[in-house]
Amino acid sequence: MKPATSLAGLVMLFASCGSVISTIRNDVPVPHTIAVLPFGGAAELPVRDSARLLAQTRLRERGLLPLDCTWVDRILSEHGWLDDPAKFDPSKLPIAEVTTALGVDALVLGHEFDESRFNLLLIRRHAFGGSLTMRNAAGDAWWSAQHSASNLGGLLLASGQVITEIQAQTAHGTPIATLALVDEFVEDTIATVPMQPTVQPPSAMTELRDLRVERTPNPQGERVLVEVHADPMASVTFDMPPWRAVPMVAVPGQTGLFRGAHDLAPGVAAAPLVVVARDALGREVRLEARP
Amino acid sequence: MKNILRTAALVALALAAAGCTSMNSKNDISPKLASLRTMGYRIAVMPFAVTAPSDGFLSDSLAPVGELLSFQTNRAAPMRDQLGRLLRTDVVAWLQQSDFEVVDPWQSDTQLAHAGFQPEQLRNPANAHELARLLGVDGVLFGDLRSWNRSYYVLQATAEVALHLELLDGSSRERLFAADRTETIGSGLSGGPTGYLSVATEPLAGLRGANLRELTRSVARNAVTDLNGGALGNNPGPLTPRLTVIGLAQEHMGPFQAGERLDVVAVGSPDCEVCFDVGRLRTHVPMQLTQRHPDPRGERATYLGHYIVQPGDTAGPLPLSATIRRGAARSNVTSHYRWEGELSLQGTPQH
Numbered sequence: 001m002k003p004a005t006s007l008a009g010l011v012m013l014f015a016s017c018g019s020v021i022s023t024i025r026n027d028v029p030v031p032h033t034i035a036v037l038p039f040g041g042a043a044e045l046p047v048r049d050s051a052r053l054l055a056q057t058r059l060r061e062r063g064l065l066p067l068d069c070t071w072v073d074r075i076l077s078e079h080g081w082l083d084d085p086a087k088f089d090p091s092k093l094p095i096a097e098v099t100t101a102l103g104v105d106a107l108v109l110g111h112e113f114d115e116s117r118f119n120l121l122l123i124r125r126h127a128f129g130g131s132l133t134m135r136n137a138a139g140d141a142w143w144s145a146q147h148s149a150s151n152l153g154g155l156l157l158a159s160g161q162v163i164t165e166i167q168a169q170t171a172h173g174t175p176i177a178t179l180a181l182v183d184e185f186v187e188d189t190i191a192t193v194p195m196q197p198t199v200q201p202p203s204a205m206t207e208l209r210d211l212r213v214e215r216t217p218n219p220q221g222e223r224v225l226v227e228v229h230a231d232p233m234a235s236v237t238f239d240m241p242p243w244r245a246v247p248m249v250a251v252p253g254q255t256g257l258f259r260g261a262h263d264l265a266p267g268v269a270a271a272p273l274v275v276v277a278r279d280a281l282g283r284e285v286r287l288e289a290r291p
Numbered sequence: 292m293k294n295i296l297r298t299a300a301l302v303a304l305a306l307a308a309a310g311c312t313s314m315n316s317k318n319d320i321s322p323k324l325a326s327l328r329t330m331g332y333r334i335a336v337m338p339f340a341v342t343a344p345s346d347g348f349l350s351d352s353l354a355p356v357g358e359l360l361s362f363q364t365n366r367a368a369p370m371r372d373q374l375g376r377l378l379r380t381d382v383v384a385w386l387q388q389s390d391f392e393v394v395d396p397w398q399s400d401t402q403l404a405h406a407g408f409q410p411e412q413l414r415n416p417a418n419a420h421e422l423a424r425l426l427g428v429d430g431v432l433f434g435d436l437r438s439w440n441r442s443y444y445v446l447q448a449t450a451e452v453a454l455h456l457e458l459l460d461g462s463s464r465e466r467l468f469a470a471d472r473t474e475t476i477g478s479g480l481s482g483g484p485t486g487y488l489s490v491a492t493e494p495l496a497g498l499r500g501a502n503l504r505e506l507t508r509s510v511a512r513n514a515v516t517d518l519n520g521g522a523l524g525n526n527p528g529p530l531t532p533r534l535t536v537i538g539l540a541q542e543h544m545g546p547f548q549a550g551e552r553l554d555v556v557a558v559g560s561p562d563c564e565v566c567f568d569v570g571r572l573r574t575h576v577p578m579q580l581t582q583r584h585p586d587p588r589g590e591r592a593t594y595l596g597h598y599i600v601q602p603g604d605t606a607g608p609l610p611l612s613a614t615i616r617r618g619a620a621r622s623n624v625t626s627h628y629r630w631e632g633e634l635s636l637q638g639t640p641q642h
Contacts, residue, residue: 038571046627050388055382062396073571077606082571084610183508198397219469220552223599243474243577244331245566249601249638261599263552 020146022192031106031134031142032199034059035067035092037076037098038088041109041130047178048113054186055108055132062228063196066102071235075101078141099137103233103280106136115181117173121152128181132189145192148187151177204230206279208287213273216268221266226273228287229256236260236279248275313477314509318467318517319456324521326351327429327467329564329616332459333392334458335399335426336383339375339434340414343453375600378454381511386432390616409456416459418468423461430467432518433457438473441503451475452506456514472514476502478631532617534628537567539611540595548606549638555611557628558584561592563617569634570609573598578613600638607635 036056039048056066064286072208076082079101081093090117099107113130129148153168171177209228214225226238226248236248237260271287379396384394403413408426412418419431438453444568453473459466540554555567557578565578578596613631 053388058380060397061380070571070574073574076571077570077609080606083608085571085604085611176563178510180505180509183512184505187508200401201395201398233576235430240581245575245577247576248600248604249575252603259601262600263597263599284392 020147020188020192022143022147022193023141024143024188025141028136028140028142029105030196031064031104031136032196033065033067034108035072035099035102035104036069036107036108037072037090037093037110037201038057038082038085039113039130040089041111041113043113043115043128043130047115047128047182048110048181049085049135051113051128051130051182052243054182055110055190056171058186058190059108059193060188062193063198064193065101065199065201065281067106067280068257068278071280071282074104074235075233095135095139096137098251106134106142109133109135115178119154119169119172121155123168124152124169124172126151126177126181128178128185130185132271134193144180145189147185147189148209149188151181199284201281205283206234206285208275208277208285211275211287211289213289219265220263221268222264223261224264224273225259225261226275226289227251228275228277229258230258230277231279232256234258234279236275236277238262239274239276244248245276300334301518307582310600312329312600313340314472314474314513315593316470316472316513316517319466320520321465321467321641324467325397325466327355327460328520331392331427332390332430333394333439334386334393334430334432336386336396336430336434337413337421338400339382339408339436341371341436341439341461343371343439346522363372373433374436374439378507380433380512381508382432382434382456382515385512385515386518391519393429394426395515402426404544414459419459420461428461430458433459437471439503439507449475449477450502450506452503454510456518462473468470468518470517472513472517474506474510476506492596497557532560534565534613534614535591537611537613537628538630539634542633546635546637549602549604550598551600553600553634553636555596555598557594557596557613557614557615558591559594560617561590563592563615564614565594565596565615567596567598567611567613569598569611569636570606572609572636573602574607576612600636602638604636604638606635607637609635 006069012111020225036052036059039052041048052068056069056249059066073082073085074099079098081098082088090111093109095107099105109132111129111131111133115124115128118124127148127150129150131144131147142205151163151168151172153172155165208228210227210229212227216223216225225242227247228236232250232255237245238248239245240262242260246260246262248258251257251259275287275289276284278284383393383396402423402425405555408422414433414435416431416433421429422431423429433456435455436453437455438451440451442449442451451473452470456468457466457474458468518630534557536556536558537556538556542555555576555578557565557567559565561580561583564576565580567578568576576596576598578594580592581595582593584591584593587616612625612628612631613630
């Protein structure tokens with residue numbers, strides 16, 4: 001009797017852990033531009049990254065304006081706030097400084113993301129969950145939510161649909177099942193963010209000008225040095241087929257000047273070079289070097 | 292009586308054979324798509340059409356599926372428009388994690404509205420060339436929700452969602468990808484009931500809105516996976532390209548200074564695209580195949596890449612990782628590997 005009672009209790013406990021716990025503070029100003037930072041927790045990094053990207057897209061649909069995640073990561077890295085994404089812990093960030101550096105109204109922080117699974121045939125569970133908060137520079141959270149999306153089953157619970165349960169057993173705990181839980185988690189939590197009037201992105205985009213390419217022989221063959229002027233906050237790279245997306249870096253002390261370099265092996269001809277700049281929203285402009 | 296029992300048994304067998312959860316997908320993929328994807332193909336996603344038949348369409352049963360529409364910005368819009376928008380949102384959300392560059396739908400919708408395009412023009416693939424030219428994209432993705440229904444047959448209930456996706460190239464007008472994906476959840480006889488009570492209750496339980504919600508998410512996710520030529524994210528399998536070695540090509544003591552080269556070497560599956568990341572600071576730095584190694588267990592290749600540290604590059608300790616991707620005619624799978632060490636950059640400006 002006791003084992004059966006314990007098992008029934010366990011089932012009820014898991015079944016009850018399914019709803020989103022969310023809070024909205026009306027005394028905190030509603031943010032319009034936001035940055036979704038890397039999520040922290042014990043879940044595998046690719047799974048957390050997948051949840052982060054989904055959350056960014058879903059928040060756009062709620063009327064907020066999130067910045068491009070790749071751009072956010074570069075700014076965090078340049079300031080020393082993001083070294084190893086696998087060990088990133090948002091609770092240690094200086095919120096005010098990060099908010100100012102990114103130029104947003106609020107940060108979306110993800111904590112304690114975890115994935116768990118077990119399968120005892122009679123009962124099985126695969127769950128993914130964590131907590132999300134939207135904090136402004138003062139550290140006040142306008143919105144927060146905590147949730148665990150789970151897939152609960154097993155012959156004990158699904159005795160009325162044996163074939164269904166057999167099919168579910170083969171799919172339990174697979175990467176595809178994880179993505180499905182991530183999808184459900186993000187949809188459920190972001191649904192608690194109140195709809196806002198859609199924020200229009202600024203019309204002005206970064207400009208590229210004064211592109212200069214210099215070639216210098218070196219022991220490796222030839223060093224190609226590229227310089228260009230762009231918006232100081234832009235992410236800039238250059239393509240020189242077959243090499244794509246060679247990073248360029250803002251030159252200290254010369255606002256808006258970016259520099260990058262790449263070595264060509266002897267005998268390799270340099271293909272037409274194109275510089276690409278992306279702004280904080282991921283919008284892109286290109287400038288081709290004249291031959 | 293015997294005939295009735297025999298008929299019921301045959302129906303039960305047929306339903307069981309049909310399976311309680313099924314996925315059907317027909318894809319037509321151009322051989323060019325894989326290589327276009329690897330070059331950062333830029334696409335815009337148009338508003339979806341909803342041509343699901345009216346019979347069985349859930350236009351009069353909003354309550355059970357109200358939760359499905361919690362995302363909608365315009366609840367006053369017709370049900371079909373709301374559903375089309377929901378599917379489009381789901382597809383765009385997963386495309387953001389694919390190899391395609393996706394234009395923000397709000398941005399493209401605004402541009403097209405200012406250009407005077409009507410809603411029916413945005414759903415017509417014949418306008419792909421003009422739409423691509425106006426939006427400055429390489430291709431245009433169209434979608435059509437062709438089924439969104441629940442059926443109840445006393446001993447069996449079925450929920451079905453069917454989505455059609457079509458990607459057209461803006462300049463050549465060629466169809467690069469077309470997919471018809473149908474997913475169903477069946478409840479009742481096909482699920483294998485074990486008692487009289489479950490025979491009666493399971494079909495009713497199968498009508499719950501959560502099933503349609505699950506199908507909607509699954510159809511969008513799987514359709515985008517097909518368009519991306521393989522799994523989204525890091526899902527290794529038998530055909531996944533691999534790296535057996537990743538690290539610095541030469542031993543280096545201390546931080547890398549401005550002007551120094553950070554040389555990275557990787558060894559793994561041949562004929563793949565390989566790039567390396569220095570933390571999240573410098574990402575997707577390209578690598579080139581430089582050597583092939585015949586091996587009875589399978590050919591290997593060496594890839595080399597480098598990053599020249601610039602003044603202003605100051606960070607660390609940072610992880611070094613590499614991504615390998617194979618873009619064959621029909622599949623595109625990606626793996627991500629990390630070096631066990633860490634490195635630092637100290638490109639202190641020269642004064």
